[in-house]
Structures are given as C-alpha cells and as structure tokens.
Amino acid sequence: MANQTAVNSRIQAVTDRIIRRSEETRAKYLAQVERAQGKGRARHNLACGNIAHAMAASSDHDKNLIASGQGPNLAIINAYNDMLSAHQPYGAYPDMLKAEALRNGATAQVAGGVPAMCDGVTQGQPGMELSLFSRDVIAMATAISLSHDMFDGGLYLGICDKIVPGLVIGALSFGHLPAVFVPAGPMPTGLSNSEKVRVRQLYAEGKVGRKELLEAESASYHSAGTCTFYGTANSNQMLVEIMGLQLPGSSFVNPGTELRDALNQTAVKQLVQISEPSNYTPIAKILTEKAFVNGIVGLHATGGSTNHTMHLIAMARAAGIQITWQDMAELSEVVPLLCHVYPNGTADINHFAAAGGMQYLIRELLGAGLLHNDVSTVLGDSGMESYTYDPFLNDDKTGLVWRPTAEESGNPDIIRPANDPFSSHGGLQLLKGNLGNSVIKVSALKSPQLKVTAPAVVFNSQNDLLDAFKAGELEKDFVAVVRFQGPQANGMPELHKLTPSLGVLQDRGFKVALVTDGRMSGASGKVPAAIHLSPEALEGGMVAKIQDGDLIELDAEAGVLKVHVSDEELAARAPAECDLSGNDTGMGRDLFTNMRKLASGAETGGSILF
Known part of the structure; x- marks a missing residue:
C-alpha cells in the first residue's frame, strides 16, 4: 500500500x-x-x-x-x-x-x-x-x-x-x-533506440546509405x-x-x-x-x-x-x-x-x-x-x-x-524512488524572455547543454537548415532559429527531422541549440530546443525580428530565453516576411486553410475549438 x-x-x-x-x-x-x-x-x-x-x-x-x-x-x-x-x-x-x-x-x-x-x-x-x-x-x-x-x-x-x-x-x-x-x-523490444539514432546520424553525415538506414529503422519499428x-x-x-x-x-x-x-x-x-x-x-x-x-x-x-x-x-x-x-x-x-x-x-x-x-x-x-x-x-x-x-x-x-506492486524498483537505472530521483525537478521547463514564452525538454539533456549562448542563424523552413548543414555552413557554435512554423503559419509541424543533423554538430563539440515557434517530436531531447515559442512569427512574435548574428541566450536552469538586442533596436526593426504560399495546397493542406486562420497559439493549446 x-x-x-x-x-x-x-x-x-x-x-x-x-x-x-x-x-x-x-x-x-x-x-x-x-x-x-x-x-x-x-x-x-x-x-x-x-x-x-x-x-x-x-x-x-x-x-x-x-x-x-x-x-x-x-x-x-x-x-x-x-x-x-x-x-x-x-x-x-x-x-x-x-x-x-x-x-x-x-x-x-x-x-x-x-x-x-x-x-x-x-x-x-x-x-x-x-x-x-x-x-x-x-x-x-x-x-x-x-x-x-x-x-x-x-x-x-x-x-x-x-x-x-x-x-x-x-x-x-x-x-x-x-x-x-x-x-x-x-x-x-527490437533494435535499441540508441543504435537507431547512431545509424540516423551516420546517414545524416553521408557515412551510410538509405539501405542501411531503412534496415535499422525496420529493425526498430518491427x-x-x-x-x-x-x-x-x-x-x-x-x-x-x-x-x-x-x-x-x-x-x-x-x-x-x-x-x-x-x-x-x-x-x-x-x-x-x-x-x-x-x-x-x-x-x-x-x-x-x-x-x-x-x-x-x-x-x-x-x-x-x-x-x-x-x-x-x-x-x-x-x-x-x-x-x-x-x-x-x-x-x-x-x-x-x-x-x-x-x-x-x-x-x-x-x-x-x-x-x-x-x-x-x-x-x-x-x-x-x-x-x-x-x-x-x-x-x-x-x-x-x-x-x-x-x-x-x-x-x-x-x-x-x-x-x-513491488516495494523496490526492478531497475534503478530506469525508475527510482521519490527519495532518490534522477533530478530534483521535472523533465520540462518554461523559458521566458524578450522573445516570448517557450518550453524545453530538459530530461534528456546533459548539464553542459542546459546553457547555450551563441549567434543566431535564421531559417524560415527546416529544409533550409538541412541544406545549410549539407553545405558545411554550420560547423560552428550557433543557435538555429527556425520560424514561421506555428499553428497559423503552417499547422505547426514537428521538426524532428532536424535532430540527427543538429546532433552530429553537437557531437563534434559545437555549442548548438534550436529556437522555434514549431514543435519537436516527443522522442526529441538530445539537442537543447526552445519550442512552441509564443507568439509565433506570423502573429507578430519577436522571433520574426531576429537577424543572423544576434546573440541568443538559452538558459534552461534559470528559465531564460532572450536575444541580446536592446529593446529600442528590436522595436525599430521590421518583422521578417515569409512566403507561405507553398503551404497552402497539396497533400490536403488546402482543406485546412480556415483552420490555420482560426488556430490559437501554443500557450492556449493550438486549437480551433477553444
């Protein structure tokens, strides 16, 4: 009992x-x-x-x-x-x-x-x-x-x-x-998740082909x-x-x-x-x-x-x-x-x-x-x-x-008693600052990854970031800012496709983080990611005013996300614009035009119903 x-x-x-x-x-x-x-x-x-x-x-x-x-x-x-x-x-x-x-x-x-x-x-x-x-x-x-x-x-x-x-x-x-x-x-249980991730990162680096990747994925999801x-x-x-x-x-x-x-x-x-x-x-x-x-x-x-x-x-x-x-x-x-x-x-x-x-x-x-x-x-x-x-x-x-149920954990490396936790605080953190509010998953991060301060590299789509990675343009400390990914912009897709590439850069010793008004997969967590940034770029969120080179501070311990730009300069900047017409049609997206217009922000559930 x-x-x-x-x-x-x-x-x-x-x-x-x-x-x-x-x-x-x-x-x-x-x-x-x-x-x-x-x-x-x-x-x-x-x-x-x-x-x-x-x-x-x-x-x-x-x-x-x-x-x-x-x-x-x-x-x-x-x-x-x-x-x-x-x-x-x-x-x-x-x-x-x-x-x-x-x-x-x-x-x-x-x-x-x-x-x-x-x-x-x-x-x-x-x-x-x-x-x-x-x-x-x-x-x-x-x-x-x-x-x-x-x-x-x-x-x-x-x-x-x-x-x-x-x-x-x-x-x-x-x-x-x-x-x-x-x-x-x-x-x-199939292929271990860690082995699956290893093969994904090798594929992102071009070290294994699609055949090897599909074999690993199929052994995991089997x-x-x-x-x-x-x-x-x-x-x-x-x-x-x-x-x-x-x-x-x-x-x-x-x-x-x-x-x-x-x-x-x-x-x-x-x-x-x-x-x-x-x-x-x-x-x-x-x-x-x-x-x-x-x-x-x-x-x-x-x-x-x-x-x-x-x-x-x-x-x-x-x-x-x-x-x-x-x-x-x-x-x-x-x-x-x-x-x-x-x-x-x-x-x-x-x-x-x-x-x-x-x-x-x-x-x-x-x-x-x-x-x-x-x-x-x-x-x-x-x-x-x-x-x-x-x-x-x-x-x-x-x-x-x-x-x-048993009095003792069957494996303390997996689940621990409340008086001997993996961490004294929960797996999620709220981040606040001059960019708005966002959330971050901290349970999968190691201590050095909880704080990242680096110049922004700004993208308006996840494919642009992947292209920059493949071109070797991201071999440095940086905070990837991927915007126009909120509910009203394009339905707020998950951006988990970015994890292998960002993970490769992190493993190479670079300080890397992601800031986005989009979502990440529930399986994400290796790379520090401030997500669900609200207000989103299309609603006039400050993320639309970030420029390449702006210094971004992400501190998951203190609960801070901010851009080191003065309030006066931010107020004077015009928000970036983004051509979202490519999100309007194809794959059924045209049927959801009105839902995108009506969707609430992430802080209120990203819903058309409430």
Missing part, C-alpha cells in the same frame, strides 16, 4: 489556483453535463423510428436487449487502421468487446471511426502540416459518432500522438457519459504495437492511466497476449459497471482539476512529451478547466524526475514496465505527496491507491487478480 501522505503544498497551491481560475468555465461545463444526463437509458429519448434505424443491422438478440432498455448500450469509437503499428491490433477489438458486453448484460456498437495519422510516417513531409489539426478533427469526429444519442457509455480505442487528446476532447463534449480508454500496448520509445504516444498512455481513464497496469502490455485480452475484457466489464445508476461515473466526474494536475505531475516525473504542454491545455479547456504553462512550470519545480526511458535514457517502454512501470511510479508519487488521491477513476471513487496494484492472470487464466 502507498503511504498516505499529505499533498505537497505547492501541488495544492497550484491546484487551488486552477480551481479558482476555472470557477466560471467549469461551472458552465458541469451545468451542460447535468442537462445532458436525463433519466434512464439514453435511447429512451428516441422515437421508435430512430431506434429501428440504429439497430437494424444488429442480431435479434441484440435488438431485443437494446429495445428492452435493460442493459447499457456502449459506443465503440475506433481509431483503427493497419498502417499505424500501434493501431493495427484494434482491427480485431470490436468483436471481442461486443462479445464481452453481451456476457455482462450489455450491448456494444461501433459508433464511429476517427482518423489516425502517424507522425513517424509524415515526419519532415508536407503531410505533417495536418498533424496538429488532426487532433481537433478527431474530437469533432468523436462527437459526431456519439451524436446518435444511443449510448450509455463509450469505449475509446486510440493510442498515438493526436489521437488520444482528440478522443478525450470529443468524449468530454459528451461529459455525461462514462468512458473507458482501451489501449493495445507496445510492440516488443511489429504491431506502439513504438517503444517514450514519445507522445506512450506519454498519452501514461497520462490516461494516471488520470484514471484506463485500467491500472493496462498501458504497456504487449498486443496479442493473454494478459492484454483479459485487460480489454475487464475494461468492458468496468464500463458496464460505471454506466449503471448505482455506480454512475461519467468522464466529467473523472477529469477534474485534480486529475489534470495528476497528469502534469506524471508528465514531469517521467520526462514525457513536450507536445502535452499543448494537448493538456486543450483537453482541460474541453472540461471547462484553465491550465497555463506557468502552472506546469511551478509544478516542475517540486516534482522529481523518476524515470529514464529513451530519449531520456537507453531503456525502452517495455523495460520501464518490467522495472515497475506505472504502478511503482504512482505508488512513489503518492507516498511523496505529489498526487491527489481523492479523485474518481474508471474504478469508481477508490482514488489513485487502486493504481498501485499490478494485474495478473488468475490461475485458470479466465480473469485478472490484482496484487500490490
């Missing part, structure tokens, strides 16, 4: 501030949820013709059960496609989930599918400019799927980068419905399941578990195993239970201010993806909760870094799970007073204490038993 410890005073103070700030918007959201609750089964509000349409293709048994209203009807929202390795297992899930629903006196229907794009496939390509906006498309597609008003709860099938945040936002628009997220798990590094996809799984939206211990169990199947079946059983009036637990009750603080704490403690400095803000807004980067920064000051999983270390997510995983992490955070325990989860009102138990198959392999 985790020690019952009073919540850390900073954790409580930030939580209280979020509650006060969100008082009006949260009350408005909860009133909307209450109005939507109604009485009895949702389908009782429908006319007979409506119901007949909805169950026309169902079996006679399902029709009788749906018509009788005796058991809940569950919506399956599926992000299946077989191009994403993480989502390929979901092709077989609907039949399994429907059968388990019937065994528990309920029915289940695939209410809709949502798009699921892979940032690994689109990295550095024009399609990446649709990536961030796909989150809001998924949210809207989820709402459309649920709009038939046939459902008493939802099973959400999604894992990867924008998919889980989009599903959460969509589910929160139906906040009166109970919700359980059902993962598929990571692929087994089967069904989530990629094994701790990027945004696996950060998603950490978040939905520590925020109580999926079963304890369910995040990092490999696909196609008996334990995976048992967890999926138990997820259905649990949704049936919390859909009944006696145990009614809608998602609006689970995703409170305290749950979101728990999510931020988990992000810091694990060195999770910087993408969640936007996604968490957007998800919270969908629940009427207002979170800021300042909240995240103040939490980072008191939350220790307990995990080293690539890119923060050499271990992959399977090694993390074997060393204790989420259950050990949550127990340590609870024991240190760094998590709110008085929250509701998909298990009901038992709090986070239930999440310190590991799932195992029972003796006849027909179900699960739950046992307290």
Whole structure:
C-alpha cells in the first residue's frame, strides 16, 4: 500500500489556483453535463423510428436487449487502421468487446471511426502540416459518432500522438457519459533506440546509405504495437492511466497476449459497471482539476512529451478547466524526475514496465505527496491507491487478480524512488524572455547543454537548415532559429527531422541549440530546443525580428530565453516576411486553410475549438 501522505503544498497551491481560475468555465461545463444526463437509458429519448434505424443491422438478440432498455448500450469509437503499428491490433477489438458486453448484460456498437495519422510516417513531409489539426478533427469526429444519442457509455480505442487528446476532447463534449480508454500496448523490444539514432546520424553525415538506414529503422519499428520509445504516444498512455481513464497496469502490455485480452475484457466489464445508476461515473466526474494536475505531475516525473504542454491545455479547456504553462512550470519545480526511458535514457517502454512501470511510479508519487488521491477513476471513487496494484492472470487464466506492486524498483537505472530521483525537478521547463514564452525538454539533456549562448542563424523552413548543414555552413557554435512554423503559419509541424543533423554538430563539440515557434517530436531531447515559442512569427512574435548574428541566450536552469538586442533596436526593426504560399495546397493542406486562420497559439493549446 502507498503511504498516505499529505499533498505537497505547492501541488495544492497550484491546484487551488486552477480551481479558482476555472470557477466560471467549469461551472458552465458541469451545468451542460447535468442537462445532458436525463433519466434512464439514453435511447429512451428516441422515437421508435430512430431506434429501428440504429439497430437494424444488429442480431435479434441484440435488438431485443437494446429495445428492452435493460442493459447499457456502449459506443465503440475506433481509431483503427493497419498502417499505424500501434493501431493495427484494434482491427480485431470490436468483436471481442461486443462479445464481452453481451456476457455482462450489455450491448456494444461501433459508433464511429476517427482518423489516425502517424507522425513517424509524415515526419519532415508536407503531410505533417495536418498533424496538429488532426487532433481537433478527431474530437469533432468523436462527437459526431456519439451524436446518435444511443449510448450509455463509450469505449475509446486510440493510442498515438493526436489521437488520444482528440478522443478525450470529443468524449468530454459528451461529459455525461462514462468512458473507458482501451489501449493495445507496445510492440516488443527490437533494435535499441540508441543504435537507431547512431545509424540516423551516420546517414545524416553521408557515412551510410538509405539501405542501411531503412534496415535499422525496420529493425526498430518491427511489429504491431506502439513504438517503444517514450514519445507522445506512450506519454498519452501514461497520462490516461494516471488520470484514471484506463485500467491500472493496462498501458504497456504487449498486443496479442493473454494478459492484454483479459485487460480489454475487464475494461468492458468496468464500463458496464460505471454506466449503471448505482455506480454512475461519467468522464466529467473523472477529469477534474485534480486529475489534470495528476497528469502534469506524471508528465514531469517521467520526462514525457513536450507536445502535452499543448494537448493538456486543450483537453482541460474541453472540461471547462484553465491550465497555463506557468502552472506546469511551478509544478516542475517540486516534482522529481523518476524515470529514464529513451530519449531520456537507453531503456525502452517495455523495460520501464518490467522495472515497475506505472504502478511503482504512482505508488512513489503518492507516498511523496505529489498526487491527489481523492479523485474518481474508471474504478469508481477508490482514488489513485487502486493504481498501485499490478494485474495478473488468475490461475485458470479466465480473469485478472490484482496484487500490490513491488516495494523496490526492478531497475534503478530506469525508475527510482521519490527519495532518490534522477533530478530534483521535472523533465520540462518554461523559458521566458524578450522573445516570448517557450518550453524545453530538459530530461534528456546533459548539464553542459542546459546553457547555450551563441549567434543566431535564421531559417524560415527546416529544409533550409538541412541544406545549410549539407553545405558545411554550420560547423560552428550557433543557435538555429527556425520560424514561421506555428499553428497559423503552417499547422505547426514537428521538426524532428532536424535532430540527427543538429546532433552530429553537437557531437563534434559545437555549442548548438534550436529556437522555434514549431514543435519537436516527443522522442526529441538530445539537442537543447526552445519550442512552441509564443507568439509565433506570423502573429507578430519577436522571433520574426531576429537577424543572423544576434546573440541568443538559452538558459534552461534559470528559465531564460532572450536575444541580446536592446529593446529600442528590436522595436525599430521590421518583422521578417515569409512566403507561405507553398503551404497552402497539396497533400490536403488546402482543406485546412480556415483552420490555420482560426488556430490559437501554443500557450492556449493550438486549437480551433477553444
């Protein structure tokens, strides 16, 4: 059992501030949820013709059960496609989930599918400019799927980068419905991440060819399941578990195993239970201010993806909760870094799970007073204490038993106790200065890389930087400024394609850093990168006034990002202009013109919805 410890005073103070700030918007959201609750089964509000349409293709048994209203009807929202390795297992899930629903006196229907794009496939390509906006498309597609008003709860099938945040936002628009997220798990360990990076850098230097690079990449990404590094996809799984939206211990169990199947079946059983009036637990009750603080704490403690400095803000807004980067920064000051999983270390997510995983992490955070325990989860009102138990198959392999997690870490090089962390502060840092606000991932950086002061070399596209690298023009200390990469400019693509080249220069002994109003991959971190710079260049951000040779100071320890140019000179400079017409068409980008115009800045979630 985790020690019952009073919540850390900073954790409580930030939580209280979020509650006060969100008082009006949260009350408005909860009133909307209450109005939507109604009485009895949702389908009782429908006319007979409506119901007949909805169950026309169902079996006679399902029709009788749906018509009788005796058991809940569950919506399956599926992000299946077989191009994403993480989502390929979901092709077989609907039949399994429907059968388990019937065994528990309920029915289940695939209410809709949502798009699921892979940032690994689109990295550095024009399609990446649709990536961030796909989150809001998924949210809207989820709402459309649920709009038939046939459902008493939802099973959400999604894992990867924008998919889980989009599903959460969509589910929160139906906040009166109970919700359980059902993962598929990571692929087994393949080629080590460090070896993959080594080959990538050799390719960037021209020392190996495309054949060798593809062989290394294919040995790393080799089967069904989530990629094994701790990027945004696996950060998603950490978040939905520590925020109580999926079963304890369910995040990092490999696909196609008996334990995976048992967890999926138990997820259905649990949704049936919390859909009944006696145990009614809608998602609006689970995703409170305290749950979101728990999510931020988990992000810091694990060195999770910087993408969640936007996604968490957007998800919270969908629940009427207002979170800021300042909240995240103040939490980072008191939350220790307990995990080293690539890119923060050499271990992959399977090694993390074997060393204790989420259950050990949550127990340590609870024991240190760094998590709110008085929250509701998909298990009901038992709090986070239930999440310190590991799932195992029972003796006849027909179900699960739950046992307290181990007292000691299985590998202190991967996960440590709260009283002996890798670092006394979290994996993310807020940077402030005369260029605006940005965030940086510090968990993967070595001490000398936390401070870089060097002349700026300015680029308006990532391809321009790569061309300069190939031409040998960057063999020096410098800060690469890559601008016009924000949501309004071109949809804020990830710039992970730059990491191998910048990493080569850093390994050659040069002081190198990146400053951008764009994003970096959740797997990035080797090179110091001040990202999500706000306001973005297209919105009049000061980054549009930086010139080649300006001295840029990035100090991740002090939380400073500034250009050493006087306020008077900056005010006198005209902002640079950039021809963005090449981003307007091709690869579907023309369909997203209005989304680019409407998108909010990174600090407010990079969303068109809020």
